[in-house]
């Protein structure tokens with residue numbers, strides 16, 4: 001029996017995808033080997049690699065003016081590669097701080113180039129997302145960076161911030177593919193796969209081609225978006241198995257009806273859970289207009305009940321609901337692959353626990 005998996009990342013994968021990988025593990029397309037064991041330069045791996053890119057293009061409606069890259073080192077490596085590639089002398093990278101991950105991105109950028117905070121929610125405990133009026137973009141930033149979904153605090157931008165003139169860079173690690181987005185509004189998007197697209201080990205970078213060419217040609221080759229792009233993300237040996245799984249996950253998303261269908265499914269799952277939280281017994285962490293559809297953060301009004309709550313979860317095979325250590329409380333991550341039936345199981349437990357406490 002599969003667990004009800006609410007882990008924040010790595011996180012649940014669609015059961016159908018795992019079963020498919022299992023059937024192909026020992027004999028991928030009649031080769032007598034797995035995808036992991038074959039050359040990344042051969043035609044069979046190439047088909048998976050380019051189909052994965054084609055699926056991402058289709059699911060996100062990515063314009064031709066953008067490259068889709070596979071990188072390694074997680075989203076955290078992108079915290080440094082963004083300023084390395086997109087930084088400009090005498091101009092700042094500007095950062096909207098909505099949580100721990102945006103802080104991390106700012107700190108890395110500050111080591112490499114000039115970086116500036118243009119809004120921070122830290123004083124409010126990162127409970128909310130700013131309005132456009134609150135974001136003070138400078139006259140000529142090199143780029144503006146934000147985090148679309150704050151995995152730890154459970155807040156999410158429900159719009160793309162207006163930053164006219166500057167290339168917009170977004171860490172979309174925890175909500176990419178969860179809903180439609182207008183890629184043409186961005187200079188660059190990056191996302192680790194392990195929340196919403198596949199296993200850990202591969203990071204997707206979607207960049208406007210002109211912007212990717214901004215990088216200094218003297219950058220080490222593996223740090224250069226332009227070099228990775230001109231080599232179709234095959235400059236070095238890519239993480240072939242994670243990319244193959246990402247391809248299977250995106251096949252699954254296409255079959256389910258793509259981003260519109262996914263957004264609707266996700267909205268309904270989140271509504272079920274927020275309905276269970278609203279009331280006197282549980283308390284949400286995020287302000288109501290800033291709530292995440294992906295990571296639902298909450299507390300029990302009496303925090304001393306939390307250990308009993310977590311024990312009750314474990315009994316029903318509900319796992320991964322302990323909050324991040326920096327926020328405490330509870331968190332349910334309900335990415336694309338988390339089925340509605342798991343959300344229903346958690347809601348049932350929450351209602352039972354409230355009645356019995």
Ligand SMILES: *Cc1c(COP(=O)(O)O)cnc(C)c1O
Pocket residue numbers: 009073074075076077101147149150151171172173174192195
């Ligand atoms: C998980 C996460 C990261 C870190 O990803 P790694 O792949 O571990 O480097 C960065 N940003 C956001 C928004 C995340 O959710």
